[in-house]
Structure formats: structure tokens, C-alpha cells
Amino acid sequence: MGAEQTMAPWLTLTEPAAGGRPRGAAPTRRALVVRLVAAAALVVFVVVAVGVLVARRLAEDEAVNDAARSAELLADVVVEPALGAGLLDDEAERRAFDELIRARVIGDDVVRVKIWDADGTILYSDEPRLIGETFGLDDEELEVLTDGGVDSEVSDLSAPENRFERGRGTLLEAYHSVTAADGEKLLFEAYFPYDRVSARTSELWTAFSLLSAGSVIALIVLLAPVGRRLFVLVRRAQSEREAMLLQAVDASASERMRIAGRLHDGAIQDLTASILALRSAASSARATGDAALAGRLDDATATLRANLGGLRTLLVDLYPPSLTAAGIRPALDDLATAVRGRGVEVRVVEGPHRALDPDEARLVFRVVREVLANVVKHARATEATVELSASRGRSRSESVVVEIRDDGRGFDPELLHSPASGHVGIPLLVDAVQSAGAALSVATAPGAGTSWRLELPGTPPARGGAA
Known part of the structure; x- marks a missing residue:
């Protein structure tokens, strides 16, 4: 397809978080201890390095002064009289x-x-x-x-x-x-x-280092309770924040489910019944020879069927039942079917990859849905491909890669840095990907089609585990 013939350079919109941990997550106790020890080691190293420089300078100045005094004594007592x-x-x-x-x-x-x-x-x-x-x-x-x-x-x-x-x-x-x-x-x-300088440097450095390192260690010991308290407060605040976010997500999912249920049990059922009634009325009109009425009823039926298709697409967007019931592939197939109804031929390709957890599956669905919506609205594309595959990085962890490619007209990627007023879909998508600790990239240029790449990093395998 056209998007595969011309490959524009990739523009990274957000990098994956280290270790696959979502950005903004509170550091663990071990991580805080490691940071504290590293900071203390750095401080001690700096203190020792400065101590070496200071001790060497002091020792050299002291040795130079001693040499001057010795020369003066030798000159006055031994040399000049002779x-x-x-x-x-x-x-x-x-x-x-x-x-x-x-x-x-x-x-x-x-x-x-x-x-x-x-x-x-x-x-x-x-x-x-x-x-x-x-x-x-x-x-x-x-x-x-x-x-x-x-x-x-x-x-x-x-x-x-x-x-x-x-x-x-x-x-x-x-x-x-x-x-x-x-x-x-x-x-x-x-x-x-110059040997006296080296010897004196060692003496001064030892005294200076012991004093400085002791002061740093004493300061760390004094601040340890404060650090422990701060850690507890940070963890508590993070837990409360995560609980609020989970509550908001659950509330949002519940609201989407409620709206989807009302659409399914209300408007969609009513439209389906109306379509059946209009189709029956059109058949009766043809039977009585009223072709004009039958034609108008057929037109009304077609309009209602189109509206029914739009509502069913909205229903899938609001709450894709296949995502929770059967996994990501059926949900993407449903999404592709809905987009095909809008004039874009969508192909879903799935290669071997690790299993996605529910949060990852929701993120994949959201990214694909937003990108395909833009394909329909702006790309003027005839074909699009959604491909899931695996990628193994230097950390030996397996990432899941999702690429969405289209053969549309493309765009200038610099526009992503200053989106037009009211166009917040992609910025919100970038924020969602970044918050999840994933990576999002785009490759596009005017006339070259567009490719989006979502990478979900995995957890590195434990050492000593089974191969």
C-alpha cells in the first residue's frame, strides 16, 4: 500500500519509562535506599576528592615554607661563615x-x-x-x-x-x-x-577525610528518620492518588457501560423495531401497487439503517464487549469492521507476542481507535493496516509493538507540537501513553501516508529463572 512505499523518519512523541514502570509512580523503598546510598557515596567521594586537593596544596605550601626556613638556617649558620x-x-x-x-x-x-x-x-x-x-x-x-x-x-x-x-x-x-x-x-x-610533600599530604588527607566523612555519615544518620517519614508520606499520597485514579477509571467505565446499555436497550432496539416496521410497511405498499409510498418507505428504512450503524459504532467505541470478554484481537476486528463501514479498508495482522494485561489492552484499543478515527476524518486514505508484533530490547524484556499504517495524504509532523484549537485527541493520547510508561512514535510527511508505532515495554526476566 502507499504508506509502505515511502517511509518518513520516525518522530518520538514519548519515551518508555525505565523498567516499564509507569511515569509518576512512587519509587519503592529499595529504590529510595539505593538513591540515598548513591547520594551519600557521591558526597563522600566529592569530600575525599576535595580533601586530596586541599591536603596536597596545604602540604606543598607547608613544605615550601619549611624549605625556605631550612635554607635560611643553613645559609646563616653554615654557608655564610665559610x-x-x-x-x-x-x-x-x-x-x-x-x-x-x-x-x-x-x-x-x-x-x-x-x-x-x-x-x-x-x-x-x-x-x-x-x-x-x-x-x-x-x-x-x-x-x-x-x-x-x-x-x-x-x-x-x-x-x-x-x-x-x-x-x-x-x-x-x-x-x-x-x-x-x-x-x-x-x-x-x-x-x-619532594617526598616530604607526599608524606604530609597523606597525613593531612587522612585527618581531613576522617573528619569530613564522619560529618557526612553523622548527617545521614540524623536525616534518616526524616527520610523515612518522607517516604511514608510519599507512599501514602501516591496510594491515595492511585486509589482516586482507579476510582475515576472505574466510574468512567461504569458510566460508559451505563450509557452503552441505555443505547442498546433503548435507541438501538427502537431503531431496529422501526426498521422492521418500515420494511413491512414497504412490502405492504408494494402489494397494493403503491410504488411511490414503497420507495419513500425504503428511503426512510435506509436512513434509519445508517443511523443504526452509527449508533452501533458508537456503542463499540464506548464499551467494546470483546475487549473484556475475548481479548484485544476481537476488539480490534470489531473496530476495523466499524471503520470499513466508513469507506476505509482496514486489515488487522497479529503476530506472536506476549499476553497483554487489561490496562495494556485498553491502551492499545484507545490508541488504535483514535488513530483510525483520524484516518477516517483527515487522511483521505483507502487502506489501513493494524499490526501487533513482539520486539526484544537490550534489557531482554519482550515489548509488544502496535503499528497503524495508512495510505493517506500524510501531514507535517511539526503540527503535532502546536495542534489547532479544539484538536486535543492526539495530545491526550500522548499523555495517556506517557502515563502508562509506553512509547509512541509517528512517521509521516505530506503525500507519504502515516505510520504510528506504540511500544509497550515488558518486565525483564528474573536472573536465574527458567529459560
């Missing part, structure tokens, strides 16, 4: 200074020493390959050299003057101004291992 005027030129003086540095400064806490002049030349280092090289001093180092004081930071091991320290891992460096015996201001630089 500085002679010929550190660069006098080999004996440099050897004696080197022995002092290696004996009293270099060790586990200090891994490298350099002494600079104002030009950026290294006058001394325990790494002799650096002695005599010039690299220049940056602004901070010059400020310490000229104004005194101390400065410290994490070493930039990519700098050329630090090329011999690169195999030692991350280091801290500290500067302090010292004065040689001849009055020349020099810059003392000491390098410290």
Missing part, C-alpha cells in the same frame, strides 16, 4: 668549602647546593660540572639577592641549570642571600626532595 673571597679562583678554598658542604649540608634533606653571583654565574655547586656556567637570574632571585630575605618554590627541572637534577624527581628549591668575606652579595640555593 664563604671566602676566592671561591671561584682559589682551588684550595673551594675544596675546603666543598668538603664542608658535603659534610654538613648535603644529605637526605638537601640534594643539591648552588651559589650564584649577581651575573648569574654559578661560583660553587656540589655538581662540579655546573661551576663557572652562567644562566642569569630571574627577577625574584635578583630581588632576594639585593634586598635579602628568602624565596622558595617547586623546581622547574626543564631549565638548563637544573639538567643534572632531572633524575631525582620533583624537587623544592629555596634561595637566600649570603655575603662573602669581601662583602660581595651572593645567592645561596638549596634543593630539597
